[in-house]
Amino acid sequence: MTTRERGGLLRSRDFRLLWTGETTSVLGSSIAVVALPLVAVVTLQASTFAVGLLTAAAWLPWLLIGLPAGAWVDRRPKRPVMLVCNGISMLVFLSVPVAAWTGLLTMTQLIVVALAGGVAKVFFNVAYRAYLPSLIEKDQLQEANEKLQGSESAAQIGGPGLAGLLAHWFGAVAGVFADAVSFGISVLCLRSIRHREPERPAKTRSRLRDEIRDGLVFLVRDPYLRVLAVFGAISNVALMGYQSIEVVFLVRDLGVGEGTAGLVLALVGAGGVAGAALSGKIAARIGTARAFVLCEAFGALMMLLGPLANGGWGLAFFVAAGFSVSAGVVGSNVLNATFRQRYVPAAMFGRVTASSSVLSFGAVALGGLLGGILGETAGVRQTLGLMAGLEVVAVFVLLFTPVGRCRDFPTDRV
Template identity: 55%
Template structure:
């Protein structure tokens, strides 16, 4: 009788299934990033505030559910959690084209679909980050994260262009149907994985608030994790403030059509692919901590090109800004995600990841709302200037932190768990 597959390499069957399912889902998300605001702008004639609100409500669940989600994920097998999330996401996003074809789609329905999809994403993302070390050994995590980030970057390159074509050919809601179907593929791939997942640590059940506190304490007591979390929050407010109104900016201020919007965002996505290539090379040459710092500091000034965008040749500013900012941010994300997966104790990884994600993704909810509100009140271009300036200033958090003194991030804290947290994983 053959053994059930366990941890392996990035070229093994189990990771390839996981990677393919995730890649398909990411392509769907890449389409939805453009399709969702286009449905609001073209089908429902929503204003800039509503367009920004769509981004905000999609990430609002991180503020509501993020912390308890980490504790729940640490109590449960991770793969079943992800399967349920895929099913919920399918229903949420498939409901939009169904309602549109029945001529009953409304802005509240669109916002509700984004919110429900966001709730599912909270649990899926938290479970996925804790599940990946089940499929790969520590030495394979950087390569695995690079492949997943490469898929995300590829999706960001092709998704917007495909969304523009789908919208022109079949209507604005067609992109959301494609996104819904991508969750079906992800579900099927997860179901086919045979790797035995270790059971959750057998610890006495305590109050949820106490378990949540374990993750928060570990995060905020650690100077590196704390710095990364705070920087991520400020940076995400700025970057989401930019991205939440970029479609409205290109369509209404610059005056380009749906296909051009998709093409411009596709070219911007090339920066993510460049970031995937840079992450490993930068880490080897400069060290992981120094590479992450250089990538973020080098990327930030490129965001100042976004508000300089104009029609025709002026679109080059937007593309250059997207490529430069995307390359640095993606490369740094691969490096820091791998650091967290290696560094955090297995019994706390769900709660630590969720605590960091609440700060990071909660800031996305704030950024989306802020971008839409400021764009509606003061003008879209003026808001782009404000948010790009904030992104440049946010790098000071890293520059004046303990990270600037490091060449490499520490490999593991698994043998150095604070006394208060040892009880949680013993």
């Protein structure tokens, strides 16, 4: 009897452990996404530029080490890499509350912690994405991604609210401590997985530089992967330029308290649950590629409402925009991840994923930095509007690419 017949992938012990560990880790990280800026803004009185720099530091490692990380991970079993990365992340983030409680915390340390955590995240994400197809059957990938993205989105709903409550009750650094604990739980879950990856056939190992080049060539020559990588980069500049100054906008421009800011961001994150749940159903009706474009277009258009927000009931504009963006982005991520895991050969997956991620996630660092600079010079509300407009333009251009012109993503390379 298959796991699907018995109730789905959550009946599989190993997948359930992976799901539990990743969901817990995402919950901790979603707390830290709010807690770190709150520590910077409330505890250290950091500038808008410094808050944007903090976001950029977390994603900069994709630009610096993303390509060699992909080739390196392709050479090795994925689970041990994931274990080491989460162990390092636990220790790095634990240093923040320790420094705060001893009166030694500085903005420099926060940026270094964000950078070190970002390095671990690069290796973990590449290994994690390559590990999932070896853990389950190919035809279960859509279900697996829906469950993982759905639970991660649910965790992201609770994370900001918990960050606000923890900041209110125990101080902003308590949220960073919770993130460190979540990485520890993830390590325990990963260690308990019984599945072992199949050994790769022995072959002469080529130079790391050549393997990196192979991944880049594969990406650049494929019309679908190339378009998704470029679109992802432009979209991430807009999304992260917007998101990197959300806390500043809520706390300083709208006068929202710490607890309320966490609650508002929790409501925003609820859209991700809807996006994960509906993406498969939409794809079944109109096709996987069309569903991807629809999710992105819906989020982009609704994003324009965010800068219109003001105090009181005017926060509804911010919540509606954020909810819709979360739904669109998570829904499109489910479809994108499933397409890649079915389409890219297993032996190339780490390199191709890293090649794409260097562009798209490297753009997150640029977006965070750009959001901080423009927020400081042009104004926070104006920057939010500019980033929303950039996202709309990116989706419009997507319509004229191979992704925008087809009904379904291909499952095999021609």
